[in-house]
Amino acid sequence: MxxxxxxxxxxxxxxxxxxxWGLRRNGYPFVFIGYVPKWWGKYSPVKExxxxxxxxxxxxxxxxxxxxxxxxxQSMEMFFGYLRFMPSxxxxxxIHFLWFTSPSIETHIVPRVSWRVGKLVHTAxxxxxxxxxxxxxxxxxxxxxxxxxxxxxxxxxxDEFHEMFGxxxxxxxxPHGNLENFYNTFDExxxxxxxxxxxxxxxxxxxxxxxFMGPIKRYKGFEVxxxxxxxxxxxxxxxxxxxxxxxxxxxxxxxxxxAELPYSHVGLIYRYVDVVVLPHTRISQSVTLFEAGYxxxxxxxxxxxxxxxxxxxxxxxxxxxxxDHLQLADRMERFIRQPDMIKLMGESFKSHLIENYGWDAIxxxxxxxxxLTH
Numbered sequence: 244m245x246x247x248x249x250x251x252x253x254x255x256x257x258x259x260x261x262x263x264w265g266l267r268r269n270g271y272p273f274v275f276i277g278y279v280p281k282w283w284g285k286y287s288p289v290k291e292x293x294x295x296x297x298x299x300x301x302x303x304x305x306x307x308x309x310x311x312x313x314x315x316x317q318s319m320e321m322f323f324g325y326l327r328f329m330p331s332x333x334x335x336x337x338i339h340f341l342w343f344t345s346p347s348i349e350t351h352i353v354p355r356v357s358w359r360v361g362k363l364v365h366t367a368x369x370x371x372x373x374x375x376x377x378x379x380x381x382x383x384x385x386x387x388x389x390x391x392x393x394x395x396x397x398x399x400x401x402d403e404f405h406e407m408f409g410x411x412x413x414x415x416x417x418p419h420g421n422l423e424n425f426y427n428t429f430d431e432x433x434x435x436x437x438x439x440x441x442x443x444x445x446x447x448x449x450x451x452x453x454x455f456m457g458p459i460k461r462y463k464g465f466e467v468x469x470x471x472x473x474x475x476x477x478x479x480x481x482x483x484x485x486x487x488x489x490x491x492x493x494x495x496x497x498x499x500x501x502a503e504l505p506y507s508h509v510g511l512i513y514r515y516v517d518v519v520v521l522p523h524t525r526i527s528q529s530v531t532l533f534e535a536g537y538x539x540x541x542x543x544x545x546x547x548x549x550x551x552x553x554x555x556x557x558x559x560x561x562x563x564x565x566x567d568h569l570q571l572a573d574r575m576e577r578f579i580r581q582p583d584m585i586k587l588m589g590e591s592f593k594s595h596l597i598e599n600y601g602w603d604a605i606x607x608x609x610x611x612x613x614x615l616t617h
Contacts, residue, residue: 244361245333246273246613250341251295251324253278255368256506257425257530259341263288264424265606271615276328277341282505286428295324321345325352332359337613339364340390346372346382357389364612366394368419369527370404373462384408392612396528397549403527415612418553420605421596422533425506432510440511445498448483451517451578451585454540456531459488464522464545470568471522471575472496482579485516513538517585518578523547524565536596541588543574553600559592 253259259275260283266273267288279291321344329352332338338360343349357363365387371379387393388410395401396419404414441448459465465486472484476495484497504511513519519535519542526548533553535542542560544550556562561577563570578584 244335244337244614246271246615247332247336247338248273248275248277248341249328249338250275250277251293251321251344252342253280254342254344255530256280257422257533258366258368258419260288260425260428261420261422261602262341262606262609265602266609269603269606269610271606271610271613282429282507293324294327295320317345318348321348322352325349325356329356329359332356334359334361336360337362337364339366339609339613341366342368343383343386346379346386350382350385353386353389362391362614363389364392364394365390366417367400367404367527368396370395370400370407373460380407384410387412394609394612395549397552399552400527400549403548415608417605417608418600419528419530419533419549420602421600422530422537423597424602426510426534426537429507430510431507432514434514437511437514441500441515444500444502445485448485448498449481449496450483451582452483452485452515453543453575453578454512454516454519455484455486455522456512456519456534457487459486459490462523462525464524464565465490467522467524467545467566467568467571468520469494469497471572474569474572475575475579478576480576480579482575484520487512509534510538513540516540517582518543518560518575520571520575521545521550522563522565522571523550526550528553533596533600536592539589539593541578541585541592543571543578545571553596554592555595558588559595560588 250259263275274292275289276292278293279287371383387408390412392413392415394415394417395404398416401414401416455468472494482496485500487500489499519540521529521531521542521544523545528549532550542554544554544562545565546562547565551562554560561574563574
């Protein structure tokens with residue numbers, strides 16, 4: 244029996260690293276099919292075994308080049324890559340799809356793979372891609388029905404899966420897991436470096452500093468945040484909000500920080516801010532949540548998906564009802580008026596993730612699904 248972990252572009256790098264690191268550390272062999280970043284170097288838990296075309300390597304360190312090339316070549320790469328991978332499969336093997344990279348291709352490949360191996364597993368970090376296309380539900384329904392097990396990160400996501408797809412596929416909840424091993428290995432930043440990073444780009448900021456991480460997209464609830472900021476501005480409160488994408492209009496207290504950083508320097512974004520805000524309107528789970536916890540930052544989250552299953556309201560951060568900008572403004576105001584909460588909740592959140600979302604327990608759950616033995 245061979246366990247194959249498949250993610251052609253290594254899309255969820257921190258999660259994949261933690262999973263493979265945990266399997267290797269606990270003595271469970273596997274083969275990773277996909278791209279191994281050069282910057283993993285000597286810390287990589289696996290050597291690259293990549294049957295996909297050479298264009299899927301190296302150049303994908305740069306996101307802009309990645310998107311440009313992927314739009315042109317992705318379907319061809321996925322098709323021929325899977326054809327090169329399939330002859331090595333045997334009837335007792337297990338394939339764990341860590342990410343469906345090109346579902347329009349994989350809907351044709353997965354049925355042909357299913358009869359060649361003993362078990363198919365998929366981790367649905369989100370049930371559907373963040374980009375919205377009219378055929379997504381049909382495509383992913385076809386993929387999920389061939390899986391022996393679909394893994395999700397929250398009870399709410401499991402319920403949503405059954406409502407959305409109505410298949411008989413076994414769905415198991417395994418938490419996302421903290422990012423301690425990944426960032427302990429690769430983070431190269433400290434507070435003073437982060438302070439200089441902000442001051443050189445934005446000058447002196449008024450605390451508390453709230454961070455909205457990632458691109459401005461509808462599902463992230465940016466419009467909810469803007470309305471909350473407007474409420475706080477009308478009250479004359481002092482604070483700052485950092486966003487990584489440029490908004491369409493100038494908004495008082497909101498600062499645009501243009502930065503595309505490697506994982507080794509993501510700490511520059513997190514270390515100098517005070518609170519991380521996740522006002523999502525739709526999400527299954529968020530890596531930003533676990534990054535915030537690693538860097539000891541409290542969070543403000545919307546009550547959606549698996550977010551509130553991780554964050555203890557009033558202990559690790561504050562929770563509000565999704566799309567309710569008045570509640571969000573209230574939670575932000577609490578941090579503004581009670582700044583002592585920031586350090587206490589941030590430290591509590593980090594401890595909570597270390598104690599309850601460690602990878603040894605998560606690996607045990609995966610191993611049972613795979614049917615592995617030492």
